[in-house]
Amino acid sequence: MLDFENACSISSHRAHFSQANAVLFHSRNINSKEISSFPFPRRQEIPYVMVAYESPYNAKLETYKDFFNWTMSYRIDSDVFAPYGGLLRNSELVKVNYAKIWRSKTKGTLWLVSNNNVNNKRKKIVEKLIENGMKVDLYGKVYNREPDNCPRDGAQEGCDERFQSPYKFVIAFENSNCKDYVTEKFWRKAEQYKMVPIVMSRKIYKDLGIPDNMYIAVDDFKTLKEFVEFIENLTSNEKEYMKYHKWREEFRIAEANQEIFGFCDLCQKLMDFQNRTIPKKSYSSLIAWHNEENCDNSFVDRYL
Structure with a gap:
């Protein structure tokens, strides 16, 4: 009313x-x-x-x-x-403490997944990435593994952020690759935990007007091996990694x-x-x- x-x-x-x-x-x-x-x-x-x-x-x-x-x-x-979230342009450029973000990133890639009844074979893709040498910390119901001291039920306040924020990257594969379908697993990880999302297909995100340097898309690479090598190099390269946080100067995320x-x-x-x-x-x-x-x-x- x-x-x-x-x-x-x-x-x-x-x-x-x-x-x-x-x-x-x-x-x-x-x-x-x-x-x-x-x-x-x-x-x-x-x-x-x-x-x-x-x-x-x-x-x-x-x-x-x-x-x-x-x-x-x-x-x-x-x-x-x-x-589930979206970008809004800041009224003026925001100063980003890149050094603070980099210092906080002490771990590599996280995948937290609870549903395996999906349509896009995302679990197989992740397992293939691991076969090609990518180091991924696997958590969630699918892998029957919960973070230490931060269970899904009854977790202490703030433990989720303490667990996720140290990661540089997060696998943000949706349960299906559909027009405009980008959920909180992308937006919240980027905003609250300042992680760089890894997604399957660039087109979906590009069509939404999301800046190219906000995420990394698997389908930009000819092979999974090339993708893994790219992530490995980015993990240890502060200058190149921080380019994926540059969007924070111009935009903010609204949930x-x-x-x-x-x-x-x-x-x-x-x-x-x-x-x-x-x-x-x-x-x-x-x-x-x-x-x-x-x-x-x-x-x-x-x-x-």
């Missing part, structure tokens, strides 16, 4: 339905059967919004012919752009729903909608908009 100060509030109480300026549904918690038995009469004057934070493999979207007016997801072409993203974007659009600056529309098929054709996991095969 929009209050009198042009801010927004979010409610899950059914009693507020008649006052709502938009109705949101989460793709993984709804289906066509539940939509057809929706207990409230359709309000034609407000947008119905489908929220889809997962990749097409896990979003569980259906057709929902002409039921939804807006989409809200990490996709740039969503009606409401709701990424999900901060500043212009997510619910902040939705709030602004609802105000515009009340002023009728956004035309009304509906989606004839959401699954046609968000499906596996927007993903490409095949490129990894050339390395295996």
